[in-house]
Amino acid sequence: xxxxxxxxxxxxxxxxxxxxxxxxxxxxxxxxxxxxxxxxxxxxxxxxxxxxxxxxxxxxxxxxxxxxxxxxxxxxxxxxxxxxxxxxxxxxxxxxxxxxxxxxxxxxxxxxxxxxxxxxxxxxxxxxxxxxxxxxxxxxxxxxxxxxxxxxxxxxxxxxxxxxxxxxxxxxxxxxxxxxxxxxxxxxxxxxxxxxxxxxxxxxxxxxxxxxxxxxxxxxxxxxxxxxxxxxxxxxxxxxxxxxxxxxxxxxxxxxxxxxxxxxxxxxxxxxxxxxxxxxxxxxxxxxxxxxxxxxxxxxxxxxxxxxxxxxxxxxxxxxxxxxxxxxxxxxxxxxxxxxxxxxxxxxxxxxxxxxxxxxxxxxxxxxxxxxxxxxxxxxxxxxxxxxxxxxxxxxxxxxxxxxxxxxxxxxxxxxxxxxxxxxxxxx
Numbered sequence: 368x369x370x371x372x373x374x375x376x377x378x379x380x381x382x383x384x385x386x387x388x389x390x391x392x393x394x395x396x397x398x399x400x401x402x403x404x405x406x407x408x409x410x411x412x413x414x415x416x417x418x419x420x421x422x423x424x425x426x427x428x429x430x431x432x433x434x435x436x437x438x439x440x441x442x443x444x445x446x447x448x449x450x451x452x453x454x455x456x457x458x459x460x461x462x463x464x465x466x467x468x469x470x471x472x473x474x475x476x477x478x479x480x481x482x483x484x485x486x487x488x489x490x491x492x493x494x495x496x497x498x499x500x501x502x503x504x505x506x507x508x509x510x511x512x513x514x515x516x517x518x519x520x521x522x523x524x525x526x527x528x529x530x531x532x533x534x535x536x537x538x539x540x541x542x543x544x545x546x547x548x549x550x551x552x553x554x555x556x557x558x559x560x561x562x563x564x565x566x567x568x569x570x571x572x573x574x575x576x577x578x579x580x581x582x583x584x585x586x587x588x589x590x591x592x593x594x595x596x597x598x599x600x601x602x603x604x605x606x607x608x609x610x611x612x613x614x615x616x617x618x619x620x621x622x623x624x625x626x627x628x629x630x631x632x633x634x635x636x637x638x639x640x641x642x643x644x645x646x647x648x649x650x651x652x653x654x655x656x657x658x659x660x661x662x663x664x665x666x667x668x669x670x671x672x673x674x675x676x677x678x679x680x681x682x683x684x685x686x687x688x689x690x691x692x693x694x695x696x697x698x699x700x701x702x703x704x705x706x707x708x709x710x711x712x713x714x715x716x717x718x719x720x721x722x723x724x725x726x727x728x729x730x731x732x733x734x735x736x737x738x739x740x741x742x743x744x745x746x747x748x749x750x751x752x753x754x755x756x757x758x759x760x761x762x763x764x765x766x767x768x769x770x771x772x773x774x775x776x777x778x779x780x781x782x783x784x785x786x787x788x789x790x791x792x793x794x795x
Contacts, residue, residue, distance in 0.1 A: 420684030421731025425764040427677040429739025432760035435670025456619040459649040474615035491624040494522035495616040497607040517607020525622040532562040533581025541603040548577040554598040685775035692779035707788035717784040724776025732768025
């Protein structure tokens with residue numbers, strides 16, 4: 368029998384070696400995303416409930432930053448309403464207590480105010496303050512102690528006061544030494560029944576009749592911590608000098624045109640005042656810059672604390688994502704074995720499950736960001752109050768959502784990638 372000598376192809380080499388085969392299944396990024404989306408569609412309820420934690424967490428993060436910024440804005444506005452650009456000078460006596468009696472005579476004067484205005488640039492307004500006290504009758508033979516402040520017309524601007532009724536006295540009143548006065552709202556209501564009734568009334572101070580030309584109030588309640596009390600009258604400082612008989616003043620107030628000039632002006636004002644008085648005299652120069660800085664830092668610290676609390680919600684959501692992905696790996700062990708059997712690598716399996724974790728995390732994060740931004744925006748649309756919105760908070764939220772998906776998706780993805788394909792195929 369003839370034996371064919373034609374060489375036959377070996378079964379082993381009937382197809383190319385698998386490692387270099389063009390038929391080796393590979394997954395590109397788009398296909399990985401499609402697989403993740405298909406998995407989501409096949410388990411909508413489970414994934415939606417898992418993503419709900421991310422929605423709440425990221426929305427809370429956005430709202431916490433918004434609340435922190437709103438609180439900071441409100442606090443700074445309250446402080447600025449007192450006079451953010453204001454610098455106040457007062458005399459405190461002597462550094463040597465034995466010389467305090469003599470130093471008390473070295474008081475601030477109107478000339479000090481004029482010298483400061485000439486030598487310190489950037490001053491927008493200035494006013495002296497002369498403090499007096501008197502008792503006035505309130506009917507039924509009773510009397511009431513009142514505080515009288517002699518100020519200039521620029522005091523209205525320096526202290527950022529509000530004049531709801533009547534008018535503030537002007538330069539003509541000051542130069543003519545007109546006997547006019549403004550009273551606080553509380554004083555007007557107690558003494559005359561209302562602000563409107565107070566305007567035009569006459570009140571006697573030190574036995575002289577003064578005409579009330581208006582009422583005033585501080586734009587922010589200072590609770591008695593400023594130079595203005597509940598029952599205070601303002602009169603021109605030139606009239607107050609008539610009662611004191613000299614040029615000395617209790618305090619000097621300055622207002623800068625730019626708030627950034629306040630620290631520099633404060634140092635210069637100190638230098639001018641000290642150069643005009645005895646070295647042992649002590650003068651206090653104050654501004655609200657430090658208070659504004661402290662308030663801003665406090666508000667920022669509170670915002671960071673609230674952010675950390677919101678982060679806890681995101682961490683809990685991340686644990687939920689990890690648990691649901693571990694359950695998903697357990698329910699798809701046979702599928703993983705089949706995919707490995709046809710050539711899927713550990714890297715591709717890992718990327719597949721990481722993509723699914725990222726899909727849950729990012730979809731929940733994006734929806735939470737939209738909710739967190741829409742709530743403050745809706746307040747802008749329906750109310751006059753403008754709630755500050757931070758774009759940085761949205762960037763932080765999306766970054767944290769991505770980080771949560773990566774961190775808490777790594778363990779399930781690694782477990783899926785390390786499964787043995789043979790054992791996976793046998794899994795029931």
